[in-house]
Amino acid sequence: MADEPKTPVPESxxxxxxxxxxxxxxxxxxxxxxxxxxxxxxxxxxxxxxxxKKAPADDDTSPLMGRRGWMGLAWGAFTAANAGCLAATGRFMFPNVLNEPPQQFTVGFPDDYGIGVDERFKDTQGVWIVRTESDYTHEAPGFYALFSICTHLGCTPNWLSAENKFKCPCHGSGFRPTGINFEGPAPRPLERTRIALAEDGQILVDKGQKFQEELGGWADQDSFLQT
Ligand code: FES
Structure with missing residues (x-):
């Protein structure tokens, strides 16, 4: 077999x-x-x-807020701080005023009362007005005013006329019409206020003065209004 002629490959x-x-x-x-x-x-x-045309290059380096934004924020914080200082300064211009009810008040004329415990001023003034034919200490007819505050933990007792006693609803302390404690955990009698006769002839009660029986206060003339 004869050899086929080869195609010459161009050299690169x-x-x-x-x-x-x-x-x-x-x-x-x-x-x-x-x-x-x-x-x-x-x-x-x-x-x-x-x-x-290209906008002038901003020299801000923050990716979130421009220079104007930061300036606005700083100015706002400065203004708010100044306003707070002004408010604090203004607060001192006005003293704290507690609008407490007056400590002295009149409760009517002696003839407006019968013998016994009167509850008309319990809710508004926190006192009972008691008229007695013979006081526990002074042994004379007259008036005294009792604070309606239990001497155990400060609850407000109720007057139970049928049982002729004050009874505290919190822990059961009981007090005689005189204010003397006789049952329950109350450690001492109810307290009395100052009581007197006003210029117009009405009974004047002054809660600014308290009289405690265990301290001998009930013997004080200001704790009892003799009539
Ligand atoms: S507060 Fe009155 S008995 Fe406790």
Whole structure:
């Protein structure tokens, strides 16, 4: 069998020759571009005229808020701090005023009362007015006023007329009409207020003074209004 004739394969130029060719082409391209720039020098192309102008560069480095934003925030904080200082200063211009009910008040004329415990001023003034034919201490007829505050823990007792006693609903302390404690945990009698006759003839009660039986206060003339 005869050998087939072989197709000759063209030989590729050696690598150094290709690099030489590229280096030669580069200056040619640069020269062409320089030629184009020279042609356009002094002219404004349509594309350049239409290109939007760039905004002046902001020197802010924050990605979240601009310089104006930071200035506004600082100014707002400064104003708020000043307002707080002013408010605190103004607060001292006005003293604390507690509108407490008056400690002295009149409760009517002696003839308005019968013998026994009167509850008319318990809710509004926190006292019972008691008229007696013979006082526990003074052994004379007259009036005294009892604070409606339990001497155990300060609850308000109830007057139970049927049982003729004050009874505390909290822990069961009991007090006689005189105010003497006789049952439950209350450690001492109810307290009395100052009582007197006002210029107009009414009974005057003064809660600014207290009289405690265990301290001998009930013997004080101001704790009892003799009639
Ligand atoms: S508060 Fe009155 S018995 Fe305790």
């Amino acid at each position: 130029p050696p690598a150094p020759a290709v690099a030489k060719k590229a280096a030669a082409a580069k200056p040619a391209a640069t020269a062409a571009a320089a030629g184009n720039d020279a042609k356009l020098a002094g002219r404004t192309t349509t594309a350049a005229a239409r290109r939007p």
